[in-house]
Amino acid sequence: MIAPDRSTVYIETYGCQMNVSDSELILGKLAASGYDEVDAPEAADVILVNTCAIREHAEQRVIGRLGEMKSRMKPHAVLGVTGCMAQRLGPKLLDRAKHVSLVVGPDGYRSLPLLVENARRGARASSTDFDLEEHYEDFTPRRFDRVKAWIPVQRGCDYRCTYCIVPTTRGPERSRRLEEVVRETTAVVEEGMSEVVLLGQTVNSYTDGRHDFADLLRAVGGVRGIRRLRFTSPHPNDFSDRVISAMADTDAVCEHVHLPMQSGSTSTLKRMLRRYTREGYFECVRRLRDAIPGLSLTTDIIVGFPGESDEDFEMTLSAVREVGFDDAFTFKFSPREGTPATRMPASETISDDVASQRLGRLIETVRAGTRDRNLRLLGERREVLIEKEARRGGLLQARTRDFRTVIVPGEPAMIGTYANVELTGTTGSTFTGVVVRQRSALPVAV
Ligand code: SAH
Ligand code: SF4
Ligand code: F3S
Helix, strand or coil: CCCCCCEEEEEEECCCHHHHHHHHHHHHHHHHCCEEECCCHHHCCEEEEEECCCCHHHHHHHHHHHHHHHHHCCCCCEEEEEEHHHHHHCHHHHHHCCCCCEEECCCCHHHHHHHHHHHHCCCCEEECCCCCCCCCCCCCCCCCCCCEEEEECEECCCCCCCCCCHHHHHCCCEECCHHHHHHHHHHHHHCCCCEEEEECCCHHHCECCCCEHHHHHHHHHCCCCCCEEEEECCCHHHCCHHHHHHHHHCCCECCEEECCCECCCHHHHHHHCCCCCHHHHHHHHHHHHHHCCCCEEEEEEEECCCCCCHHHHHHHHHHHHHHCCCEEEEEECCCCCCCHHHHCCHHHCCCHHHHHHHHHHHHHHHHHHHHHHHHCCCCCEEEEEEEEECCCCCEEEEEECCCCEEEEECCHHHCCCEEEEEEEEECCCCEEEEEEEECCCCCCCC
């Protein structure tokens, strides 16, 4: 029930975990200003679409969704666009979609309550200034996930990968103070959670001026009650020996790293301005694996980058086999306005047909590798954290420390607890398992 003096907000989130985390902050801020969350746009006084601009397709989905909202929103409801597409397009979005009255970029959420109030009185506004001090420290996020907490530790990005829009939409890199991250970690333990995921675009380049990412891992991992510590996404060049040692020494740090490779060809990597070679990437993988036994590795890969030859693409396939990734997100290159990759000679453009074929072959190669590795794990035992109900009734979805999904039978009351399971079957990507011995049952967060 919504109290009569309160208004309602509906938020829809696209893009990466950073956006999900921002939506949690936005809802927390609006709750403090009298807005309760509802789960349908029809029921909301304020509708926010928190957007992603990473690929053309992501933006098209949002444009389609904004069109739909027009017919679904209440007559006096206000529609706002936040996030990366809001930052990229700014006032142009107000021109393009007359039923949108608010456009707010990732550093502007502090003034959302005011902007929303103005919009409800008829104003239309766009706010896209960067604020290098902004970390929303005083906001209390309204967390969507009750089992693990996403904690942003860094905003923005100082790399300039030539395909990427993020430096434009998120601005320069800045890190939160270590003490603030530890404070938030302590608070999530008090809420009953024992897993945290530290977020940043190149999260291991974290520095608050006094501490680096190694210090941060040790400090967060040292918070009493934290049993699992993950982070995403690191950049290969920022894995200093100090960071790798801190990972190895900190019990809570899980045996899984998501390490975006993007390409297995040194020449493509160079044109992507990734700042490492094929061999440099392999070397990073070797250092991580030497330090952390049983490490699983996942990655991001782009195909069809301008100038990618058949040989370059074959190098990517061979790198996938050589590293032996446990899984990968694979993408067709999508030109983003204003990025250096769009200024490469037209003759270097890869046709959509070729890019699609390459994507298909890459997906097959990744899947075959995942399947082989997973089949070899059958019969092994793993500790899992039970995360949520599975889609099929009577089953629960759990996760191993090395980031594998296991479906186990059980009651919803087990969500938030740890169990030991035996891996009994695999679809190739996910596992089925049986609980072999119930370990410490942590309190279930409600
Ligand atoms: N900061 C992270 C990546 C964030 S974007 C990192 O550097 O690892 C997530 C992924 O989207 C990237 O790793 C890349 O694989 C993909 N991506 C980014 N821009 C893209 C583009 N223009 N076209 C296709 N894929 C892209
Ligand atoms: Fe984009 Fe590169 Fe920054 Fe990642 S490191 S966000 S891919 S510019
Ligand atoms: Fe998308 Fe912005 Fe994340 S462009 S991937 S929501 S940083």
